[in-house]
Amino acid sequence: MDVLLIPGFWLDGDSWQPVTDALVAAGHRPHPLTLPGKAPGESAAGIGLRDHVDAVIAAMDALPQPLVLVGHSGGGSIAWAAADARPGAVARVVLVDALPFPAGGPVNDELPVVGDAVPLPDWSVFEPDDLVDLDDALRARFAAIAVPEPARVASDPQQLHDDARFAVPVTIIACEFPAATVHEVIASEAAWGAELRRLHALEIVELPTGHWPQLTRPAELASVVTSVVVATAGAA
Numbered sequence: 001m002d003v004l005l006i007p008g009f010w011l012d013g014d015s016w017q018p019v020t021d022a023l024v025a026a027g028h029r030p031h032p033l034t035l036p037g038k039a040p041g042e043s044a045a046g047i048g049l050r051d052h053v054d055a056v057i058a059a060m061d062a063l064p065q066p067l068v069l070v071g072h073s074g075g076g077s078i079a080w081a082a083a084d085a086r087p088g089a090v091a092r093v094v095l096v097d098a099l100p101f102p103a104g105g106p107v108n109d110e111l112p113v114v115g116d117a118v119p120l121p122d123w124s125v126f127e128p129d130d131l132v133d134l135d136d137a138l139r140a141r142f143a144a145i146a147v148p149e150p151a152r153v154a155s156d157p158q159q160l161h162d163d164a165r166f167a168v169p170v171t172i173i174a175c176e177f178p179a180a181t182v183h184e185v186i187a188s189e190a191a192w193g194a195e196l197r198r199l200h201a202l203e204i205v206e207l208p209t210g211h212w213p214q215l216t217r218p219a220e221l222a223s224v225v226t227s228v229v230v231a232t233a234g235a236a
Contacts, residue, residue, distance in 0.1 A: 001091070001233040002063045005032040006056060006082075008073030008098075008212075009108075009154070010120045010146040012038050015214050019070070022222035028229055033059060035078075037117075037150040044117040047150035049078070049107065050159060056082040066091035066236060068229050073098050073211060074107045074149075077158055080165070080195070087164035092232045094225060097175040097211050099185070100195035103160040107153065117148035129176040132210035133217065142215055160195075169201040171228050173221070175213050179204040203228075 003023055005016040013032035020030040036055055037047035056078055060067065068091055071079030076098025083090045093100075101107070111118045112125070120143060123131060134142070172182060182204055185193035196202070205224055207213055213221040 001229060001236065002029045002031060002065075002067040003229055004056060004059055004063070004067060004069050004079075005030055006069065006071040006075035006079050007033070007035070008071075008075045008096075009111075009118070009149040010142075011072070011214075012145075012147050015072075015145070018214060018218035018222040019225050022226045023229060026226050026230055028226075028233070031059060031063065035153075037153075038147045044115075044148060044150035046116075046152075048152035049081075049154075049156035051150075052078050052153055053081040053085070053159075057085050060086055060089055065089040068092050068094060068232055070094040070096065070225060071098060072096040072214065074153070077101050077107050081158060081160060083168050084160045084162050084165040087162055087168055090168050091236050092169045092171060092228065094171045094173065094228055096173045096213065096221070096225075097177075099172065099182070099192075100170065100199070101158055101192060102194045103158050105192070106155045106157060109155040111149075111154050113151045113154075114148075116151055118151050118154055119148045120146035126211070127176075130211040132176065132208075134210050134212060134215065138212075138215050142212065163198075166195075166198045167200050169203070169232075170199050171203040171205060173213070173224055174204055174206050175209050176211050178208070179206050
């Protein structure tokens, strides 16, 4: 099965390497994406959230379907918008430490902007739960590979249009928040949990660590994603 891997903020397609290696070994076809404005030498000027969504849709349209979308963090919102645009093409959406945010709101408009981009902020900007297991060596590695995020990707409102997206099965790999928190959101009336409450099929897999499991628990993340893809392919 083809698997599109969408990185979160400050990361490119290479950040998925542990997962891509595991998927190839399991006989699947991973496609890690580096999104517009994040490749070496590219400018972030004028790049918005929809440009990233459209890049994923273009990649989907070029591949056999149905396929699996995997999105980490802010990449989860991009994956969900792509599933909204092509619900019949998606066998499953896998959200790595992310939730399916509803239309109208930004991914994160509180991050510090410099010019046209959001560079990786100082660690003090993040919550303690984000940084679990991210020791000094891993922080240095993250800083070395970090790519500034186009500012409008963080601040543009999410766009969703097709209720058929709710029929797409979703797996949440819960890292910094436990499964119980997801269930609490579903049971609440919080507006940002509206998408969760309308999903027809939701699976939650706990992988306790901080917000960047591809750095802190790469082998475990690769195993979980591969298991989900194998099960999805078997059910297709």
